[in-house]
Every structure is written in C-alpha cells, then in structure tokens.
Amino acid sequence: MSKITRFGISMDTKLLEQFDSFIARQGYSNRSEAIRDLVRSRLVKEKWQDENQQTVGTITIIYDHHKRELQEKLTSYQHQHHDLVISAMHVHLDHDNCLEVMAVKGAVSTIKKLADEIISAKGVKHGKLVMSTTGKEF
Numbered sequence: 001m002s003k004i005t006r007f008g009i010s011m012d013t014k015l016l017e018q019f020d021s022f023i024a025r026q027g028y029s030n031r032s033e034a035i036r037d038l039v040r041s042r043l044v045k046e047k048w049q050d051e052n053q054q055t056v057g058t059i060t061i062i063y064d065h066h067k068r069e070l071q072e073k074l075t076s077y078q079h080q081h082h083d084l085v086i087s088a089m090h091v092h093l094d095h096d097n098c099l100e101v102m103a104v105k106g107a108v109s110t111i112k113k114l115a116d117e118i119i120s121a122k123g124v125k126h127g128k129l130v131m132s133t134t135g136k137e138f
C-alpha cells in the first residue's frame with residue numbers, strides 16, 4: 001500500500017455545507033473518501049486527453065434487434081477489434097431491444113474511435129463509452 005499523507009483544506013463554510021450534503025447523498029462515509037474519489041475522477045478525465053494513454057472501460061449500447069444488418073455489423077466490429085474488445089455481455093431486454101456491454105482495453109484514441117463507430121451505427125438507440133482506471137497510476 002502506498003504512503004498516506006494528511007493535509008488540511010481551507011474552504012468557504014457554505015461550500016463545505018454543500019459538499020457535506022452531496023457526500024451524504026452519495027453515501028460516502030467521510031470527506032476523505034469523497035475527496036479521493038473526486039481527485040481520481042478528475043485525473044482519469046485528464047488522462048483521456050492523452051490519446052496514446054492505455055485505458056480500460058466499457059461501451060454500453062441499446063439497439064433494435066430487428067435490424068439484422070446491425071447485429072452482423074456489431075459482431076463484425078468485435079471480431080475486427082478482438083484485441084480491444086476483451087469481453088461482451090448481451091441482454092435481451094424486451095421483444096424489440098437488446099442491451100450490450102463491451103469491456104474494452106487499449107489506447108484512448110483507438111477505444112474512442114471504436115466507440116464512435118459502434119454508437120453512431122444506424123439502429124443504435126443509445127450508447128455511452130465509459131473509460132476508467134485500474135488505480136495504479138493514482
């Protein structure tokens with residue numbers, strides 16, 4: 001485990017009240033844990049600016065399974081990029097809709113490009129790329 005450093009933070013009382021109310025709603029047990037998460041989240045966001053950075057994440061999509069070409073297209077994307085898509089989960093949501101979550105790993109630029117291609121495919125109703133971190137860097 002890495003070394004822990006304690007430090008004090010000065011903050012406007014009103015801002016702190018709002019922060020305390022926010023962390024209570026989020027379910028944090030203390031300010032330190034909440035601040036650590038916020039800092040990590042901000043650092044991860046900054047890392048994504050570096051297109052060569054390695055990242056892990058998920059691409060989540062909802063699509064109409066009646067669009068046959070789309071299902072083939074999605075499978076084809078996953079085969080073409082088998083080095084990036086490390087796992088996938090498919091859920092038959094209802095009569096018309098499928099939910100698919102793909103776990104991805106690779107350079108930020110290639111992950112973003114793949115996600116854009118998948119999310120913008122005709123028949124995809126909603127899609128989102130979430131990039132994360134193993135926490136090793138932070």
Ligand code: NI
Pocket residue numbers: 065090091092093097098099
């Ligand atoms: Ni399905």
